[in-house]
Amino acid sequence: MTIQQAYQAAIDAGTLTEDPAQLAVLPELERVRAALAQPVKSGLFRKAPPPIPGLYMWGGVGRGKSMLMDLLYDHVDAPKQRRHFHAFMQWVHAEMTQARKRGVDDAIAPVAAKLADDVRFLAFDEMQITDITDAMLVGRLFEALFKAGVTVVTTSNRPPDDLYKDGLNRQLFVPFIGLLKDHMVIHELASDTDYRQDRLAGAQSYFTPIDAAARMAIDDIWERLSGGKSETLTLHVKGREVTLPLFHNGVARAKFYDLCGKYLGAADYLALADAVRVLILDEIPTLSRNNFNEAKRFVTLIDTLYEAKVRLICSAAAKPEMLYVEGEGTFEFERTASRLREMQSDGWGQS
Template identity: 55%
Template sequence: MGKVSDLYEQGVAEGRIRADQAQRDVLPHLDRVLDDMAAAPAPERRSAWRAFLGVGNPAPAGPEVRGLYLWGGVGRGKSMLMDLMAEAATVPVRRVHFHEFMQEIQAGLNRARQRGDQDTVRPVALEVAAQVRLLCFDEMQITDIADAMIVGRLFQVLLEQGVVIVTTSNRVPEDLYKHGLNRALFLPFIDLIRQRLEIVCLDSPVDHRQGRATGGQVWFCPADAQARTAMDTIWADLTAGAQAGPQRIEVGGRSFDLPLFADGVGRAGFWDLCGRPLGPADYLALSRTVRVLMIDGVPRLSASNYNEAKRFVTLIDALYEAKVRLIASAADQPEQLYNEGEGSFEFERTASRLREMQQAGWGRKT
């Protein structure tokens, strides 16, 4: 196994990483996971069918390798450290946003139900375990009851199969799915995290997403006539006279329309994307369709439009992970859009991401 700390110091020396003592303090914990994996024999791997039928030794060989739960405020470098972790690993590894991973799991559960499987979670977890030994999740957050009700069983099977889990989050484990429906059924998962993952806080006072050089203006507020004119000018420039029209986006046997699309650039009003019952799968499909997305009229968010605000958070997560360039007009600056009420804590991460997405050079390389 490589060393996360070596890759980190190399990045600092090359000027790609801004040195941060709080980040350096957690590097030994990341190195420890890889060292333990290198010292432990690889677990016995069975085919999904043999595992499902109970044929062979169900327990992984060798000592248990304890994973890692790295939490801290937004913009502290957790995602960057997760990238380094995946790069340093020499075992089969997957680095994936937690939201995207759970979408894949839910799709697998649907297939298992269609097969008539009584235990739908186990075969899906076994498929994952057959492909990776180290799972690196970025941004664990659980707001969907469908995810909350199966994630404990999913992790239990993965850990039984010897998969090592490393994850980042903005919250301590006890705050996951806070105030969620039927949360009592979720609490054993928190106990499982505490038992099987080392809990480490990245306690840096610096938000590394702030203070970066910005490129041309891509966030216009307030969303008035002047902002509309600026957005229209950018649209005309990006599409260069190409014929624009609605773009149908197919998602699992259904579809929704993006109001305007031309030459890889999409444009929609806030309510077109967040006022309709769209979900993570829809936004992931959208992020694969466009390289630039323009959103008009993002309002102030609060308890009065909580569902729309929640969809906006999910949309930004999908765009961020896919490196889609965002241009928007809004009622205020990102940090001032959602200042109080349920959901305001989660929006701190969204505001930080919106700031990062404004920096020069950010976005998908095409």
């Protein structure tokens, strides 16, 4: 089945709505699928497979990039792997650590070799480079993968030229952008429709009290946004770990104490806001002098999500204005309550 046929079948089944911008990229997806379907010669003297240009799909949040990549991934008949880019880089760092323990001088070489041996097709969701270490590693890694004939398809919210924009020593990263352009077709998915917002349009986003009805409603929202798929995403920030227990395609779900009951701060929440576009936060308790530190972290978290325009869906023990009614910090919490109210408005977070 071609990608065009699979897309049409989803439309006929009512699971997709035809979108001109999505239709425009289908030939590129089919090009990749058809090329990867060709058999690869095996044997002692086999050569690396001829390079198949990959695809870099970029565009605004909720335009269907991840859905289209999933469509391609499901129909590629070749050794393959799909990763969120953050999770992939975590795996790379872990593999390099193991290589160094074995005494390997160039720790990136065995990582690239392992990938090249295992897969012909790599699919990455939400490529973004925010860390200087990743910026230095990713160029050498991708160069080795392309040389080995691995085809890469990735999604991103920004064009290649904006990757690691204003980053430390960015001039050292610029050759990687040229590498992407040499080995991948760059395609902007310029749809006018934000399908992620559409799935949330008119939907309640703040549930109180925390009861069975609230849990059921939020479970339903999570199922609609994640499609029943998820992984654990751990962000590494200055030696600390920020763990999102459930994550899929830019949507994360965590409990209040996962994010506010641990020693996290502004830098951790900034990394979180950079990695997700929708956060489902379960079981926000009432706040007071008895959990003052958790309350302060919650205020910082909400400020960060607000500034980054991350959509928040949550369950809480009380309405925003009644979450923090006694103890030091009640006056400062009025702004947080106001922001929680604003973030409930339909269409909030669109940009």
